[in-house]
Amino acid sequence: MLQTGLNHIESQPDFESLVRDNEKVMLCCGRMGPMCLPVYDIMESLGEDYANVAFRDMDFDGPASSIVRRLPHVRDFFSLPFTIYYNNGEVVHATSGIQTHQQVTESLDRAFGTAS
Amino acid sequence: MDKHYDVIIFGAGPAGLTAGIYLGRARAKTLILDTATVGGQTVLSYSVANYPGVEETSGREISQTMLRQAKSFGCEVRPYARIAEVELAGPEKAVTLENGSRFTFQVAVVATGGVPRKLGLESEEAFVSKGISFCATCDGDFFSDRPIAIIGGGNSALEEAIALSAFASHITIIHEFDHFQAEPWIVEEVRANPKMEFLMEQDIREFEGGGSLERVITKHKRTGEITVTPVDGCFIFIGYVANSSLVEGSVTLNDRGEIVTDEELRTNLPGVFAAGDVRAKRYRQITTAVADGTVAAMAALETLRGLER
Numbered sequence: 001m002l003q004t005g006l007n008h009i010e011s012q013p014d015f016e017s018l019v020r021d022n023e024k025v026m027l028c029c030g031r032m033g034p035m036c037l038p039v040y041d042i043m044e045s046l047g048e049d050y051a052n053v054a055f056r057d058m059d060f061d062g063p064a065s066s067i068v069r070r071l072p073h074v075r076d077f078f079s080l081p082f083t084i085y086y087n088n089g090e091v092v093h094a095t096s097g098i099q100t101h102q103q104v105t106e107s108l109d110r111a112f113g114t115a116s
Numbered sequence: 117m118d119k120h121y122d123v124i125i126f127g128a129g130p131a132g133l134t135a136g137i138y139l140g141r142a143r144a145k146t147l148i149l150d151t152a153t154v155g156g157q158t159v160l161s162y163s164v165a166n167y168p169g170v171e172e173t174s175g176r177e178i179s180q181t182m183l184r185q186a187k188s189f190g191c192e193v194r195p196y197a198r199i200a201e202v203e204l205a206g207p208e209k210a211v212t213l214e215n216g217s218r219f220t221f222q223v224a225v226v227a228t229g230g231v232p233r234k235l236g237l238e239s240e241e242a243f244v245s246k247g248i249s250f251c252a253t254c255d256g257d258f259f260s261d262r263p264i265a266i267i268g269g270g271n272s273a274l275e276e277a278i279a280l281s282a283f284a285s286h287i288t289i290i291h292e293f294d295h296f297q298a299e300p301w302i303v304e305e306v307r308a309n310p311k312m313e314f315l316m317e318q319d320i321r322e323f324e325g326g327g328s329l330e331r332v333i334t335k336h337k338r339t340g341e342i343t344v345t346p347v348d349g350c351f352i353f354i355g356y357v358a359n360s361s362l363v364e365g366s367v368t369l370n371d372r373g374e375i376v377t378d379e380e381l382r383t384n385l386p387g388v389f390a391a392g393d394v395r396a397k398r399y400r401q402i403t404t405a406v407a408d409g410t411v412a413a414m415a416a417l418e419t420l421r422g423l424e425r
């Protein structure tokens with residue numbers, strides 16, 4: 001179980017309601033590891049600037065992670081976390097590994113347009 | 117209106133946080149600005165077993181405790197600061213953020229640490245997180261029963277090679293010299309491991325693959341012989357680079373880009389101190405960063421007292 005300030009996605013139904021109820025979603029699938037923690041921190045810090053984006057995390061070793069692990073977008077990924085950006089339920093962007101604040105905001109802007 | 121501080125510390129790693137604890141406790145009005153998250157390189161350590169007084173903990177836990185201590189003494193901390201401009205030369209110093217906020221201050225402590233050194237090849241950048249990694253503990257298990265390469269020959273490279281041998285099917289250690297710089301006992305352990313193979317005196321020419329890394333191309337430094345090593349992963353441990361760009365051109369750096377200080381961690385600019393991995397020194401550990409943070413803070417307090425007189 002991840003210990004972050006983000007809401008967690010722990011099951012298939014959790015995920016389904018997430019993408020049904022939110023047009024724009026940034027989902028970070030990782031562990032409590034050194035490359036993942038900074039990304040969760042960045043997501044927590046962006047809630048206000050990107051109020052129209054739902055920020056969630058998911059345990060890479062939990063049962064729900066198959067949702068992310070089986071995506072074709074992550075086939076060549078070898079570094080945690082796997083971060084997926086969904087627009088209307090479709091994957092529009094994905095990154096692997098630690099990201100800086102600037103890389104995350106660039107990814108958000110690329111996936112969803114600029115901050116609200 | 118500008119907000120005024122006695123001291124601004126750049127960097128919230130162990131050096132900066134320690135300076136913040138000492139300065140806050142001495143009632144100096146202190147702000148720590150970090151361009152990223154709090155903790156610096158310590159957040160990259162799953163386990164720290166050599167920080168005296170704490171048997172074993174994670175780097176994140178150590179830095180979160182330091183953060184709470186610094187804040188409890190009134191030190192302000194701003195992670196993810198987007199710094200637009202820094203003026204350090206005069207007696208009244210200033211920093212401007214991209215959002216237009218401007219802070220003035222009398223003393224600066226530069227504790228901006230370091231980042232892993234990269235080879236600088238375009239193909240290296242292309243395969244980062246797609247086979248190329250800088251963290252064995254983070255990504256090791258992706259390479260279970262797969263062949264990998266490790267680039268480097270110091271303590272970190274060989275220690276990580278030993279750790280990665282729990283996962284990988286075969287490890288090729290690629291090094292630029294004809295001998296390793298690591299401690300003899302680590303070299304011995306690596307040499308005794310049946311999974312290891314060694315490619316010495318090599319220049320890394322290219323990383324190649326499709327969607328992910330498939331091979332490393334190297335060239336022997338003396339003979340020019342090209343070797344193609346098929347791998348699924350490559351871990352690069354070739355040292356660290358000081359994050360000194362903030363003060364480049366204003367503060368004296370050595371030829372490795374590290375800040376040159378005296379014993380009390382003063383730089384060549386009056387009122388500007390440097391602490392931790394960013395400064396020129398031999399040993400880079402949490403303990404040495406914390407010691408630097410202490411010295412810089414004490415010396416900074418003395419400077420502040422001198423300015424008051």
Ligand SMILES: Cc1cc2nc3c(=O)[nH]c(=O)nc-3n(C[C@H](O)[C@H](O)[C@H](O)COP(=O)(O)OP(=O)(O)OC[C@H]3O[C@@H](n4cnc5c(N)ncnc54)[C@H](O)[C@@H]3O)c2cc1C
Binds near residue numbers: 126151158166394405
């Ligand atoms: C994988 C790994 C494992 C390690 N394990 C251990 C261990 O077990 N024991 C041990 O003692 N040491 C260990 N170390 C070394 C130790 O983490 C470092 O020596 C220590 O963190 C250095 O502290 P520092 O405060 O000088 O710099 P850093 O920890 O590098 O912190 C510098 C901070 O400055 C910030 N910064 C950078 N540029 C700017 C800027 N322009 N403006 C503002 N802020 C900026 C950075 O974001 C960072 O937060 C390890 C290092 C790594 C990478």
